[in-house]
Amino acid sequence: MNGAYLFESAKCMALTLQLMQGSPVQDPADEPDIDNNAVVNEYKSEAKYKQNLVDPKNAEAAISRDSLLDFYGKLTLLRKDALINGMLAHGEFKLAAAEHAQVFAYERSLDGKRFLIVSNWSKESLDFDLNPDFLDGDLRVSVYPEIILSNKMMLRPYEAFAILR
Template structure:
């Protein structure tokens, strides 16, 4: 098995596995690797850790009734989860351009549980930046 060295640490297959992968190691392994992901609080790995934490802390996201919102919007996927009076809205822009959305109700008094941009303005102007994702708890 090919062994790779980066950041003074012995790593096999870019640090993501010690087994034999079914895909070749990408040449970008020196800067996209497990060690770099661990160190970067804004990495994809750490974002997913936050996402799992939010899901585990909110049974409404696991067991709540699902309602699709803004059904005809080709750019934004949005839905509501409800359980025992608690409501959480998920709004996701799957495009490379800014996209607007309409939920049919106000999110002015909501609280952001998680967002993938450092400062999310989407609850104020109903617009998402490219690939923006926001989870809102409605009050």
């Protein structure tokens, strides 16, 4: 990989793996209370300091790294959500796009709630048919900040998202 999608691919893999079936999920009440905003802000301050020490051409890389850390923080908070935590720990798992070789999509369901995770594990854009049930769902996290849910989607390279319904 030439680095063109370095941060997108890292986010795609993190989203997919953090929300997988069988992921170790602890009861949120048992987890130590971590102030994710403090961790992110501390990292940003350090990154900003380092950014001033390096060549201005590398400033974009420092900003992207901040974005990556923010994204990991969002995933951590998402996993602490009691509903999501229950779905990951006890929900039924089913593949949602077995016909796609490069798209790993799966659904977790529990007590009438459904959680769809879609990940394009390719550097190519791919066509994807989104289940109409999820069009009006709650987009909880996504690799790309701007995303439009539709029946026929063109997934960008390493695009991944999770929808709760």
